[in-house]
Amino acid sequence: MMIIPTDKTFADKLQEKIDNLNKPKGSLGRLESLAKQIGLIQHTLTPKLEHPCHILFGADHGIEREGVSFSPREVTWQQMINYGLGGGGVNMFCRQHNFKLRVVDTGVDYDFDAEKHPHIIDRKIAHGTKNFLNEAAMSEEEYEQALKIGAEQVDECHKEGCNIISFGEMGIANTSPSSVWMSLFLDIDLERCVGAGSGLSARGIQHKYEVLKEAVTNFKKQIFQRNDLSSKQEITKLIIRYFGGFEMVAAIGAMLRAAELKMIILVDGFIMTACMLAASKIDANVMDYAVFGHCGDEGGHKMMLEEMGAEPLLHLGMRLGEGTGAICAYPIVQSAVNMINEMDNFAHANITKYF
Secondary structure (H helix, E strand, O other): OOOOOOOHHHHHHHHHHHHOEOOOOOOOOHHHHHHHHHHHHHOOOOOOOOOOEEEEEEEOOHHHHHOOOOOOOOHHHHHHHHHHHOOOHHHHHHHHHOOEEEEEEEEOOOOOOOOOOOOEEEOOOOOOOOOOOOOOOOOHHHHHHHHHHHHHHHHHHHHOOOOEEEEEEEOOOOHHHHHHHHHHHHOOOHHHHOOOOOOOOHHHHHHHHHHHHHHHHHHHHHHHHOOOOOOHHHHHHHHHHHHOOHHHHHHHHHHHHHHHOOOEEEEOOHHHHHHHHHHHHHOHHHHHHEEEOEOOOOOOHHHHHHHHOOOOOEOOOOOOOOOHHHHHOHHHHHHHHHHHHHOOEHHHHOOOOOO
């Protein structure tokens, strides 16, 4: 399969319907452009939201060993277990907005007991990635496996009737690869892309930057020594697998698959935005299906969104991850769909159209 861009020739019909709803033209602002985007995704004047699902991918990162995260490594597996008890932030929001939650272990550095933790879907590739300070985080085979896992999980949701999906992550230190991807894919100075993550001090941020700078320098040295990278696609793939986490590459595979299936993709904060950025470098058409939930406070997130031409629905100062920002934005998506479906038009309501 391949991602088919939305049919922009249908936009005029959607705009006409939106403009003829009994309201001043443009008065519902972002809801109007959002309704138009969803109408384009579903190619209909009466879009629907069905069986919302949230997939949370978990994995550990070799770069965590360099002290780039405030949170300790074991928090990854502890939180993965906590999701099964219903105690995570993502659990609360999924309950509130009726999302079905899938928790997927793609590479956590811990062996879960299947009987004790049946909520965790076992798709472990390895016990965490390698340390990308000096070598690629994953092999080509592991990269392809992670992409397939993401696509497989989306297929399961789609079979259940899902047409709107969001993704989250659990992986201590995953703001580090996100910062590197942002820098390399958008050609932005790395220092501007590095933030506090889960709570680093100013000194900690500086250390994180220095580690990532050295990693990028080492990566570029290896690139210059290779002669088998003949296309942008090959370089993109190498950047993704050299720095990415298994949970992040799985999310990329999931995003690409969801777009192939013409599903609405709700994008969470810094890490999932970085994954959407990477996905767009593989296939730019994926952006037609992306609704950006919120802009978080992680360093560089606002800049990354702006560079991608993305307009987030919320800015609540959140930086939890897990996909919480995407799920929080869901009621706004609902409002946009309800607007285009349930508001009357001027003619039927016998109201003078004054524009």
